[in-house]
Amino acid sequence: MAVQTTEKDYYLNFVNGEWVPSSTNERTKNINPANNDDLVGYVQKSTKEDLDQAVAAAKAAQKEWKNLSGDERGKILYKAADILESRIDEVAETMTREMGKTLPEAKGETARGVAIFRYYAGEGMRKVGDVIPSTDKDAFMFTTRVPLGVVGVITPWNFPVAIPIWKAAPALIYGNTVVLKPATETAVTCAKVFECLAEAGFPAGVVNMVSGPGSVIGQGLAEHSDVNGITFTGSNSVGKQIGQTVLARGGKYQLEMGGKNPVIVAADADLDLAVDATISGGFRSTGQKCTATSRVIVQSDVYEAFKEKLLTKIKDITIGNGLEDNVWMGPSASENQLNTVLSYIQKGVEEGGSLLLGGERLSGETYDKGYFVQPTVFEGVTSDMTIAQEEIFGPVLALMKVDSIEEALDLANDVEYGLSASIFTTNIQKMLSFINEMDAGLVRINAESAGVELQAPFGGMKQSSSHSREQGQAAVEFFTSIKTVFVK
Ligand SMILES: NC(=O)C1=CN([C@@H]2O[C@H](COP(=O)(O)OP(=O)(O)OC[C@H]3O[C@@H](n4cnc5c(N)ncnc54)[C@H](O)[C@@H]3O)[C@@H](O)[C@H]2O)C=CC1
Numbered sequence: 001m002a003v004q005t006t007e008k009d010y011y012l013n014f015v016n017g018e019w020v021p022s023s024t025n026e027r028t029k030n031i032n033p034a035n036n037d038d039l040v041g042y043v044q045k046s047t048k049e050d051l052d053q054a055v056a057a058a059k060a061a062q063k064e065w066k067n068l069s070g071d072e073r074g075k076i077l078y079k080a081a082d083i084l085e086s087r088i089d090e091v092a093e094t095m096t097r098e099m100g101k102t103l104p105e106a107k108g109e110t111a112r113g114v115a116i117f118r119y120y121a122g123e124g125m126r127k128v129g130d131v132i133p134s135t136d137k138d139a140f141m142f143t144t145r146v147p148l149g150v151v152g153v154i155t156p157w158n159f160p161v162a163i164p165i166w167k168a169a170p171a172l173i174y175g176n177t178v179v180l181k182p183a184t185e186t187a188v189t190c191a192k193v194f195e196c197l198a199e200a201g202f203p204a205g206v207v208n209m210v211s212g213p214g215s216v217i218g219q220g221l222a223e224h225s226d227v228n229g230i231t232f233t234g235s236n237s238v239g240k241q242i243g244q245t246v247l248a249r250g251g252k253y254q255l256e257m258g259g260k261n262p263v264i265v266a267a268d269a270d271l272d273l274a275v276d277a278t279i280s281g282g283f284r285s286t287g288q289k290c291t292a293t294s295r296v297i298v299q300s301d302v303y304e305a306f307k308e309k310l311l312t313k314i315k316d317i318t319i320g321n322g323l324e325d326n327v328w329m330g331p332s333a334s335e336n337q338l339n340t341v342l343s344y345i346q347k348g349v350e351e352g353g354s355l356l357l358g359g360e361r362l363s364g365e366t367y368d369k370g371y372f373v374q375p376t377v378f379e380g381v382t383s384d385m386t387i388a389q390e391e392i393f394g395p396v397l398a399l400m401k402v403d404s405i406e407e408a409l410d411l412a413n414d415v416e417y418g419l420s421a422s423i424f425t426t427n428i429q430k431m432l433s434f435i436n437e438m439d440a441g442l443v444r445i446n447a448e449s450a451g452v453e454l455q456a457p458f459g460g461m462k463q464s465s466s467h468s469r470e471q472g473q474a475a476v477e478f479f480t481s482i483k484t485v486f487v488k
């Protein structure tokens with residue numbers, strides 16, 4: 001196996017079992033968003049020609065790969081898990097340097113990647129179909145599943161290890177081959193995951209990675225007639241464009257997009273628990289999760305008490321370079337993302353929200369070379385304001401006061417998204433109303449809005465997804481087709 005770099009800090013594409021530069025040899029420089037003097041590495045700025053080579057390799061490898069037994073494919077996934085586990089510290093440190101989340105979070109995410117590999121490795125030994133009684137007494141009818149073929153995987157920068165793995169691992173175990181386009185912002189971290197895949201011994205062409213601009217490599221994958229399915233996580237606008245492109249050529253697609261996730265705090269809630277979960281859900285990963293809490297809907301009886309506890313605790317948050325001990329929140333992942341967050345904050349003020357805390361870019365010696373923003377809390381936010389409707393992807397909470405749980409539920413549902421939602425209450429009737437009435441793919445009771453478990457289905461309602469689900473057993477629905485067999 002060729003080594004992954006031609007020079008220190010240069011990361012190549014992985015195509016047909018080899019590490020290769022892009023055909024133009026152009027690169028993008030990735031720096032640490034906590035300290036822009038820190039160079040993380042250079043990644044390939046690939047072209048359509050590079051992509052075509054990867055797709056051709058994946059297509060050529062697919063038949064032999066699908067004809068292995070599930071157990072044989074699973075053994076390679078187990079090996080990938082072991083290799084990633086042995087490199088957890090290095091991969092996590094790269095993640096922290098490349099996109100800013102704190103080292104404990106990055107380690108947790110890498111460990112989750114290991115567990116996802118193992119979960120899907122085990123899938124190779126599980127049932128693939130059902131026996132269905134035929135109306136003909138002499139016939140035998142059953143279902144089996146077949147892979148799609150070549151799967152294009154387009155991933156974002158906010159979970160640079162877990163998302164590529166939770167899409168690629170099920171694709172592979174069910175017999176598909178993969179061409180993955182990582183977000184450029186975190187393509188070094190993804191290259192390290194691919195080093196693990198390269199070492200695990202996948203046959204040439206089964207897994208490929210091509211980095212480069214979304215408009216060229218992402219759009220190129222969506223348009224490619226030899227790519228049978230596209231799985232995407234990222235922004236709503238790009239997701240919809242991909243969906244339309246793939247649909248137009250009759251391919252299969254799966255989109256996981258934004259969220260505008262509420263937490264409801266009922267009058268009977270354990271307020272300390274609700275405060276901790278709101279902070280964790282809203283500010284971990286600097287608010288850059290599609291499952292992040294962004295709207296906090298509080299019953300008026302406990303509004304002032306909740307607000308006081310929340311603001312007191314937020315003031316204790318330590319902000320800085322996520323590699324340092326005792327730092328709880330890192331920077332925004334890029335200058336672009338920081339500017340997006342600051343512009344939403346400005347809009348919040350202009351549209352009449354009251355800024356209770358934060359709202360500024362952090363400055364001073366620790367912060368000037370990075371993209372740090374203060375944890376920010378608004379109150380007096382109404383549903384018609386931009387910060388109550390659009391995904392911010394930053395550490396910004398909007399407090400909204402309501403008189404009843406019915407009003408809270410109406411407000412919680414009054415957005416175009418429906419990914420995740422939480423309620424804090426000790427009352428069983430309120431829990432049940434919330435479970436029934438909340439339009440979200442993930443509803444959580446007395447727990448923060450983020451917190452996806454790899455063995456459970458994950459995906460959103462309304463504009464948050466293509467109405468499909470990924471992870472857990474649900475993944476089989478996207479990555480395979482059912483074949484109904486009738487034997488007589
Ligand atoms: N649902 C989620 O988990 C995520 C949501 N977002 C949201 O999107 C906003 C913007 O973040 P971006 O990184 O710009 O997201 P994005 O949607 O532009 O990027 C996601 C992936 O799509 C690729 N891509 C970009 N343009 C493409 C195109 N025309 N065709 C095909 N692929 C394309 C990107 O290179 C990346 O790999 C964030 O502020 C956040 O609100 C971003 C990342 C993850």
Ligand SMILES: O=C(O)CCC(=O)C(=O)O
Nearest residue numbers: 158289290291450451452
């Ligand atoms: O909350 C999580 O663990 C997953 C979030 C996610 O899928 C995302 O932000 O893209």
